[in-house]
Amino acid sequence: MEGRPLDEQELIASAKNGDTRAFGQLVRTHQGFALRVAYLVVRDPSEAEDVTQDAFVKAYRSLDRFRAEAPFRPWLLRIVRNEALNRVRSTKRRDSLALQISSDPVSGDAAPSPEAEVMSQDERGRLLGLIEDLPERYRRVIVHRYLLDLSEEETSEILGLPLGTVKSRSSRALQRLRKSIALEDGDST
Amino acid sequence: MTKKTHLESTLTSLGDSIDWPTPSPHMSTRVIARIEAEQPTAAGRALLRRPTIAAIAVLVVSLVFVFSPSARQAVADLLSAAGIRIGVTSEEAPASGAELELGELVQLDEVGDTVDLQLRVPGGEDPGVPDAVYLSDSGHVTIVWDGTPSVPAAGDTGIGLLLTQYAGNSDQEIAEKSIGPETGVQKLTVEAQPALWIEGAAHTLTLLDTEGNPIQETTRLAANVLLWEANGVNHRLETTGDLQSALAIVDVLEPVP
Numbered sequence: 296m297e298g299r300p301l302d303e304q305e306l307i308a309s310a311k312n313g314d315t316r317a318f319g320q321l322v323r324t325h326q327g328f329a330l331r332v333a334y335l336v337v338r339d340p341s342e343a344e345d346v347t348q349d350a351f352v353k354a355y356r357s358l359d360r361f362r363a364e365a366p367f368r369p370w371l372l373r374i375v376r377n378e379a380l381n382r383v384r385s386t387k388r389r390d391s392l393a394l395q396i397s398s399d400p401v402s403g404d405a406a407p408s409p410e411a412e413v414m415s416q417d418e419r420g421r422l423l424g425l426i427e428d429l430p431e432r433y434r435r436v437i438v439h440r441y442l443l444d445l446s447e448e449e450t451s452e453i454l455g456l457p458l459g460t461v462k463s464r465s466s467r468a469l470q471r472l473r474k475s476i477a478l479e480d481g482d483s484t
Numbered sequence: 485m486t487k488k489t490h491l492e493s494t495l496t497s498l499g500d501s502i503d504w505p506t507p508s509p510h511m512s513t514r515v516i517a518r519i520e521a522e523q524p525t526a527a528g529r530a531l532l533r534r535p536t537i538a539a540i541a542v543l544v545v546s547l548v549f550v551f552s553p554s555a556r557q558a559v560a561d562l563l564s565a566a567g568i569r570i571g572v573t574s575e576e577a578p579a580s581g582a583e584l585e586l587g588e589l590v591q592l593d594e595v596g597d598t599v600d601l602q603l604r605v606p607g608g609e610d611p612g613v614p615d616a617v618y619l620s621d622s623g624h625v626t627i628v629w630d631g632t633p634s635v636p637a638a639g640d641t642g643i644g645l646l647l648t649q650y651a652g653n654s655d656q657e658i659a660e661k662s663i664g665p666e667t668g669v670q671k672l673t674v675e676a677q678p679a680l681w682i683e684g685a686a687h688t689l690t691l692l693d694t695e696g697n698p699i700q701e702t703t704r705l706a707a708n709v710l711l712w713e714a715n716g717v718n719h720r721l722e723t724t725g726d727l728q729s730a731l732a733i734v735d736v737l738e739p740v741p
Contacts (some may be wrong), residue, residue, distance in 0.1 A: 313523075315516045317518055318515075318516065318519065319512045319513075319515070320512075322511065322512040322515050323511075323512045326505075326507040326512065327506070327507055329506050330504070330505055330506070331504050331505075332627055332690075334504065334505050339503035343505055344505070344507065344508055344511070346509070348515050348518070350513055351511075352515060352518050352519055353517040353524075353558060377613065379614070380612045381613065381614055383612065388723045391610065394502050394503070395502070395503045397501055397502065397503040397504075402595070414494065414497070414498075414501075419498055419501050422494070422495075422498055423498065423502075426495075430735065430736075431607075431735070431736050432607055432736055432738060435607075435630075437495065441492060441495035441496050441498070441499060442495065442496075442498060442499035443499060444496050444499055456607075456738075460738075463579050466607050469489070469491055469492070472491060472495075473491060476491075478675060
């Protein structure tokens with residue numbers, strides 16, 4: 296997932312010197328994650344694609360301000376999210392999560408985890424519904440921290456929240472989810 | 485690293501099950517094409533490859549612009565003779581809400597130190613990133629958002645939403661005499677505190693504090709107003725939106741880091 300940091304640092308250094316092929320490699324490495332972050336905000340695949348392209352162009356223009364020793368992905372994803380937020384502000388606003396479970400058991404290249412293998416399509420849909428019902432401040436943290444599988448530090452940087460806030464909201468959101476799951480299980484028995 | 489709980493692992497695996505969009509196969513090609521289309525011309529690149537000369541030119545221009553208009557003109561002529569044109573604009577585009585006389589334009593992440601308030605800002609995607617922030621002489625901090633399709637601009641202001649915060653913890657009572665027949669007042673509870681939702685065309689409101697002293701509240705947008713207090717900070721939210729949309733904004737308020 297992280298790649299080899301040395302290679303990435305070399306690509307960034309080359310891109311800073313105007314090597315667009317090196318930046319193209321960075322785009323290909325991070326475009327999947329960037330598109331997901333944009334999609335979480337704009338909720339439309341083609342608009343998310345536009346936003347992601349715009350964000351990559353802005354990131355290239357801003358490379359001089361990127362600190363060489365810093366992790367590249369959260370820096371880039373924050374640019375993507377800000378670009379997406381600006382887009383929804385200037386167009387239509389949406390406030391639902393609007394994610395859907397894939398008809399395939401697992402999307403992407405990853406092998407299914409034990410948890411994914413035991414969860415039925417219906418159970419995954421129910422869990423997604425419970426996340427949808429969370430207050431937005433909790434939902435954002437849960438979606439970035441777990442559904443995108445970002446670290447607490449990355450979530451903090453991308454959402455522009457203090458690390459402590461990410462930790463506390465994550466903890467409270469998990470508590471709420473556990474309670475909701477227990478209530479649903481109680482209803483179904 | 486702490487071990488993930490079962491729920492955390494389940495949520496992570498749920499992320500693998502989401503029907504995420506996939507990037508088009510041409511994304512990187514398109515990004516690079518746009519970047520290369522924006523690259524400076526050959527002459528510009530040559531200038532950029534000579535950073536010392538460019539830096540000296542910038543320094544000279546910066547120094548001279550501090551001095552007289554005639555000196556500025558002389559340097560402009562000199563650079564023009566060398567084939568370099570410099571456009572100087574005397575006016576910048578005004579910030580959002582500049583005509584509303586809300587105070588001095590400030591940075592959101594810095595103003596909290598000045599006024600000793602724990603300022604809050606909506607953390608949600610709605611209304612998103614503020615367009616401007618102002619600090620008044622009386623210590624009122626006003627955050628401004630331009631109008632959008634869902635929260636249209638009020639009149640010809642271009643502004644859809646204002647959130648003003650200032651120190652104080654008065655239990656405000658509306659002075660009925662200041663309210664015209666076209667204005668509706670609703671008492672409600674916001675963040676566990678008494679609040680007022682004032683809907684209609686009031687331009688000036690007279691409120692009474694706990695000791696009966698009048699407080700003049702001038703609305704800027706002549707739109708709807710939600711007034712409430714939380715943790716020693718008075719809040720005034722002016723919006724063209726309805727009460728539900730105002731309360732949705734309150735729900736996602738979070739401290740400015």
